[in-house]
Amino acid sequence: MNLKEVLRSTIKEAVISIFEVNLPEVEFQPTRKDFEGDITVVVFPMLRHIKGNPAQIGQQIGAYLEETVDVVSGYNVVKGFLNIVIDDSFYLDFFNGIKDSTDYGYVVNTSNDAVLVEYSSPNTNKPLHLGHIRNILLGYSVAEILKASGKKVYKTQIVNDRGIHICKSMLAWKKYGNGETPESTGIKGDKLVGNYYVAFDQTYKAEVAEMIAGGCAKDKAEKEAPILLEAQKMLRKWEAGDSEVVALWKKMNQWVYDGFDVTYDNLGVDFDKLYFESDTYLLGKDVVADGLEKGIFYKKEDGSVWIDLTDEGLDEKIVLRSDGTAVYMTQDIGTAIQRAKDYTDIGGMVYTVGNEQDYHFKVLFLILKKLGFSWADSLYHLSYGMVDLPSGKMKSREGTVVDADDLMEDMTTTAANISEELGKLEGYSETEKQGLYQMIGLGALKYYILKVDPKKRILFNPEESVDFQGNTGPFIQYTYARIQSILRKAESGEQVFDMESLKALRLHEKEKELIKQLQLFPETIQLAAENYSPALLANYTYDLVKEFNSFYQQVSILGELNQDKKALRVQLSKKVGEVVQSAFKLLGIEVPDRM
Structure with missing residues (x-):
C-alpha cells in the first residue's frame, strides 16, 4: 500500500x-x-x-x-x-525498495483482455508526411505505454492500397515512366510512386484548362478530362481482376511498402499485423444485410441502406449505396469485426486518426454498439490536432507537403548545426557524431510532438525543438548523459549505503524532492495509459530532470565526505537515469551515454 x-x-x-x-x-x-x-x-x-x-x-x-x-x-x-x-525514513525505505528494480514503474500483464492500437494507415500513392509522423509517434507511444501499464497490446495499421488515387499513380507511370524503377533511378519507392501521382495531377489540370479554353463548362471538364476517364477505367479493370492491371498494382504497391519500411525503421516503430483495404473493402456488407433484417438499418426507395442516429444526437448515415457498393463506414464496421475474430482476446481498440474524423468514429462506435458487440464499449478514437510549420520551413521538393524522410533528415542536420555551434561534441569521431546527431534530431522531433496534449494543434519549430535548454528532448538527453558521466566518475564497485546510518542523518531537501518525483513514475504511466496521452509521461520526465538538475547544483555528489550519503546520491542519480531511459523508451526516444 x-x-x-x-x-x-x-x-x-x-x-x-x-x-x-x-x-x-x-x-x-x-x-x-x-x-x-x-x-x-x-x-x-x-x-x-x-x-x-x-x-x-x-x-x-x-x-x-x-x-x-x-x-x-x-x-x-x-x-x-x-x-x-x-519522516525521512519513509523516503529512504521507499528508495531502498526500488533502487535495484530493473522494471520500476511497469506492471506485469495480468489481464485476459488485449487492446489493439491502430496507427499510421497511409495511402500507397505517396510517401509518409508530417501528419503521418504525429499519428505514428502517438499511436506507437500509446501502445508502449498501455503495455507498460499492464495490458497486452497488438499494434496494427490498415494500408489504403486501392481506389482511384492508386490508379492515378499507376496510369501516370504507365504513360510517362518508361519502365523506370526504384533500382534504376535510385529513388525511394514511395517517393517514386508519389512523383507519378503529382505527374497525373499536372496532366489532369492541363487537360481541364485546355477543355475550358475550348468552351467546355468547368464542371464537365473536371469530370471528363481524358486522363481521369482512363484512371476510372483502370479502377474498373482492377475491380474486375484484370491480370495486367493487378500485376502493375502489385509491383508499384511493393515499391511503396519497401519505402514505408525504411521510414518506419528510421522512426523506430513497428507493427504486429497489417490490414489492407484491398482485402477489407468488401467486409461489412454481410453485417449490414444482417442488421437490415434485425431492424438496425433501413432501406430507402432507391435501394440504399441507412441507419437513423438522430435519437442519439447524430444524423442519418448511409452504409450501402443504391447500387449495393460499400462506403467507408461499411468497410470500417467489417474491419473492426474481422479484427475481433483475428484476435479473440481483444477487449478494446484504439484508432489513431486526426480530429477531422471525430464524427465518423462517433457514428462507427455507435453502430457497432447497436449491432451488439460487447467490445464496442471499449473503442477509443485517439483524436489529434494538425501539425503546422513556420511558413517556408522544410517543404518537400513538390512544395506541397512536408515529407517524413526529409523532415527526419533536416532534424539531424539541425541537431548537427546546433551541436557544432555549442561545441558539445569535442573528441567524437565523425561516425559517432553522425549517430549522435540522428539520436538528438529524432529525439527532438519526437519529444516536441509528444509533449503536447494530442487534442491540441502543434506549431512545430525545428530549431526550437533542438534547444539544449527548456522543455525539449535534447535537454533531457543531455541530463541523462550528465548522469552517466557521474556514474563513470564514481568510485569503482557498487555504491552501497547503510540504511541505519542514513536514518540517523537528515535527508537534504533536494534528496527528498528527487525521491518524491521518482515515486510519481508508476502512477504517471497509469495516468498516461488511462488518458491515452504520452504528453503526461513526457512532461513528467521533464519535471524529473529539472528536479535532478536542481539536486545536482545544490548538493555535492562525488565530493560528499560521508560515504553513506555519497553512495545514496550516486544511487539516486543512477535511478533517475534509469527512469528517464524507461520513460523515453515508452516515447520511442533513445538516450545517449555521453553527449
Whole structure:
C-alpha cells in the first residue's frame, strides 16, 4: 500500500472515530513550497459531510495521523489545508525498495483482455508526411505505454492500397515512366510512386484548362478530362481482376511498402499485423444485410441502406449505396469485426486518426454498439490536432507537403548545426557524431510532438525543438548523459549505503524532492495509459530532470565526505537515469551515454 492509500484509509478512520461520519473521498495535493510538509489534505470538501471549522477539523485529523501513522512526524494547518510532514525514513525505505528494480514503474500483464492500437494507415500513392509522423509517434507511444501499464497490446495499421488515387499513380507511370524503377533511378519507392501521382495531377489540370479554353463548362471538364476517364477505367479493370492491371498494382504497391519500411525503421516503430483495404473493402456488407433484417438499418426507395442516429444526437448515415457498393463506414464496421475474430482476446481498440474524423468514429462506435458487440464499449478514437510549420520551413521538393524522410533528415542536420555551434561534441569521431546527431534530431522531433496534449494543434519549430535548454528532448538527453558521466566518475564497485546510518542523518531537501518525483513514475504511466496521452509521461520526465538538475547544483555528489550519503546520491542519480531511459523508451526516444 502506498503512502496516499495509507493516509486515505487512516483519515477515513479518523473521521469515523472523531465525527462519526463515513467520508467518501479524501483530496490530496502537493504541499506548497512556502509551508512545511510533504503532502497536503484539502479539508474544504469534507465540509459537505462534517460540520465545523475547517482549521479545527484539520487539527483533529492531524493529531490522529501523528499518533496513528508511524511515518507521520508532524503536521500544520493553514486555513483549510492540513500539511503533513513525512519522516525521512519513509523516503529512504521507499528508495531502498526500488533502487535495484530493473522494471520500476511497469506492471506485469495480468489481464485476459488485449487492446489493439491502430496507427499510421497511409495511402500507397505517396510517401509518409508530417501528419503521418504525429499519428505514428502517438499511436506507437500509446501502445508502449498501455503495455507498460499492464495490458497486452497488438499494434496494427490498415494500408489504403486501392481506389482511384492508386490508379492515378499507376496510369501516370504507365504513360510517362518508361519502365523506370526504384533500382534504376535510385529513388525511394514511395517517393517514386508519389512523383507519378503529382505527374497525373499536372496532366489532369492541363487537360481541364485546355477543355475550358475550348468552351467546355468547368464542371464537365473536371469530370471528363481524358486522363481521369482512363484512371476510372483502370479502377474498373482492377475491380474486375484484370491480370495486367493487378500485376502493375502489385509491383508499384511493393515499391511503396519497401519505402514505408525504411521510414518506419528510421522512426523506430513497428507493427504486429497489417490490414489492407484491398482485402477489407468488401467486409461489412454481410453485417449490414444482417442488421437490415434485425431492424438496425433501413432501406430507402432507391435501394440504399441507412441507419437513423438522430435519437442519439447524430444524423442519418448511409452504409450501402443504391447500387449495393460499400462506403467507408461499411468497410470500417467489417474491419473492426474481422479484427475481433483475428484476435479473440481483444477487449478494446484504439484508432489513431486526426480530429477531422471525430464524427465518423462517433457514428462507427455507435453502430457497432447497436449491432451488439460487447467490445464496442471499449473503442477509443485517439483524436489529434494538425501539425503546422513556420511558413517556408522544410517543404518537400513538390512544395506541397512536408515529407517524413526529409523532415527526419533536416532534424539531424539541425541537431548537427546546433551541436557544432555549442561545441558539445569535442573528441567524437565523425561516425559517432553522425549517430549522435540522428539520436538528438529524432529525439527532438519526437519529444516536441509528444509533449503536447494530442487534442491540441502543434506549431512545430525545428530549431526550437533542438534547444539544449527548456522543455525539449535534447535537454533531457543531455541530463541523462550528465548522469552517466557521474556514474563513470564514481568510485569503482557498487555504491552501497547503510540504511541505519542514513536514518540517523537528515535527508537534504533536494534528496527528498528527487525521491518524491521518482515515486510519481508508476502512477504517471497509469495516468498516461488511462488518458491515452504520452504528453503526461513526457512532461513528467521533464519535471524529473529539472528536479535532478536542481539536486545536482545544490548538493555535492562525488565530493560528499560521508560515504553513506555519497553512495545514496550516486544511487539516486543512477535511478533517475534509469527512469528517464524507461520513460523515453515508452516515447520511442533513445538516450545517449555521453553527449
